[in-house]
Amino acid sequence: MPDAPSPADSSPPPPGDRRSLPVTIEPPSWRWIISLLALIFVVWLGATTAISVLRQISSLLTWVLVALFASFALEPAVEWLARRGWRRGLATGAILLGVVVFSIVMVASMIPLVIGQLRALIEAAPDILETVSRSTERWFNVEISQATLQEQLRNADSNLAGFATNIAGNVFGFASSLLGAIFMLLTVGLFTFYFTAEGPRFRRAILAVLPPARQHRVLWIWEVAIEKTGAYLYSRLLLALVSGVTTFVMLTVLGIPFAVPLAMWMGLVSQFIPTVGTYIAMSLPLLVAVVESPVRALILFVFFFAYQQVENYLLSPRITAKTMELHAAVAFGCAIAGASIAGVLGAFIALPVAAIAQAVISSALDRHDVVEAELTRELDPEEAKQEFDEQRRIARARSGGSLFAAARMRLVAARHRTKRDESSG
Numbered sequence: 001m002p003d004a005p006s007p008a009d010s011s012p013p014p015p016g017d018r019r020s021l022p023v024t025i026e027p028p029s030w031r032w033i034i035s036l037l038a039l040i041f042v043v044w045l046g047a048t049t050a051i052s053v054l055r056q057i058s059s060l061l062t063w064v065l066v067a068l069f070a071s072f073a074l075e076p077a078v079e080w081l082a083r084r085g086w087r088r089g090l091a092t093g094a095i096l097l098g099v100v101v102f103s104i105v106m107v108a109s110m111i112p113l114v115i116g117q118l119r120a121l122i123e124a125a126p127d128i129l130e131t132v133s134r135s136t137e138r139w140f141n142v143e144i145s146q147a148t149l150q151e152q153l154r155n156a157d158s159n160l161a162g163f164a165t166n167i168a169g170n171v172f173g174f175a176s177s178l179l180g181a182i183f184m185l186l187t188v189g190l191f192t193f194y195f196t197a198e199g200p201r202f203r204r205a206i207l208a209v210l211p212p213a214r215q216h217r218v219l220w221i222w223e224v225a226i227e228k229t230g231a232y233l234y235s236r237l238l239l240a241l242v243s244g245v246t247t248f249v250m251l252t253v254l255g256i257p258f259a260v261p262l263a264m265w266m267g268l269v270s271q272f273i274p275t276v277g278t279y280i281a282m283s284l285p286l287l288v289a290v291v292e293s294p295v296r297a298l299i300l301f302v303f304f305f306a307y308q309q310v311e312n313y314l315l316s317p318r319i320t321a322k323t324m325e326l327h328a329a330v331a332f333g334c335a336i337a338g339a340s341i342a343g344v345l346g347a348f349i350a351l352p353v354a355a356i357a358q359a360v361i362s363s364a365l366d367r368h369d370v371v372e373a374e375l376t377r378e379l380d381p382e383e384a385k386q387e388f389d390e391q392r393r394i395a396r397a398r399s400g401g402s403l404f405a406a407a408r409m410r411l412v413a414a415r416h417r418t419k420r421d422e423s424s425g
Contacts, residue, residue, distance in 0.1 A: 067191030072229035228355040240267035
């Protein structure tokens with residue numbers, strides 16, 4: 001029979017010894033589970049509501065973003081006028097009024113021109129096709145069916161007339177689209193006026209909720225945005241002026257009508273639509289020139305091609321050297337991405353956004369010395385040619401059996417490499 005436990009055995013264990021404490025497992029609390037499910041539901045409901053609200057006001061957010069970048073572009077001009085005694089509100093209103101008047105004049109002069117020249121091209125197309133058919137039959141022994149092409153041209157003429165009739169008949173749809181576009185432009189213009197005219201107050205209101213260290217950072221980013229966007233706009237305007245003037249002179253020399261609106265079209269579209277703007281811009285002057293004379297159109301095409309080379313390699317690098325320091329491939333990719341996201345407006349503001357992001361990221365990253373290797377060494381064309389000639393002379397000396405000549409060639413090559421390393425170091 002076992003002994004009864006003594007009073008000493010029934011005493012509780014010392015505080016540090018927890019091995020003899022009984023282990024109790026409490027059942028889960030339903031209140032905790034209900035609280036977790038309620039939290040998940042509230043988060044899901046809040047996220048769904050936020051996404052729905054953002055979708056509803058996405059157009060407004062896009063307009064505000066465009067207005068913000070427009071204010072960046074107008075800030076240098078408004079600041080220049082303000083330093084000469086103008087009120088910021090008056091300076092901003094004057095610049096916006098000038099932009100609106102110029103846009104109205106541009107659109108009013110281009111729409112009748114496009115419709116008239118398309119109709120004139122359709123009417124003159126049979127004669128052009130007859131000339132082309134005779135030339136292809138004489139040179140390439142290929143006969144173009146003029147009857148089929150003329151039938152297609154008559155269909156195009158009727159389709160053009162029907163398109164104009166549909167536009168005139170669908171008054172309600174056209175009016176609603178026009179009112180929507182006017183409302184969008186007025187909204188963007190109102191926000192642009194506020195961001196620019198009240199620029200100092202607007203920036204002070206934003207900086208008031210930030211600590212001093214963050215305020216300096218935000219102000220620096222704001223200055224970079226104004227500098228990059230303004231420089232981009234004014235450099236494009238200068239290039240558009242040069243392009244428009246040269247196009248006007250060439251159209252006048254060739255005797256092509258509508259020289260003034262065509263020159264304005266060429267200058268603005270070629271500079272403010274990234275990547276493909278030049279090809280879109282030259283299509284309308286070439287269309288008008290083809291109606292007048294195919295030979296003049298060919299001369300005009302050669303002129304556009306030559307001027308594009310001069311602009312790409314001479315004018316644009318000098319004018320935009322310190323404004324948009326973007327690689328051509330980066331600019332092309334940003335323009336495509338902007339157009340995919342927000343259409344024409346996205347393509348227009350993509351380059352300033354990329355320049356601002358590049359400046360901000362470059363200031364935040366640390367720079368280190370690059371390891372010298374064959375893959376990182378940029379060869380000068382003259383040095384590369386000298387190395388190739390040296391290697392060829394060494395190969396010829398070896399093939400001729402002259403070991404002394406080969407050793408001398410290797411010595412000369414080593415001296416060239418030493419001099420090049422010393423100059424690069």
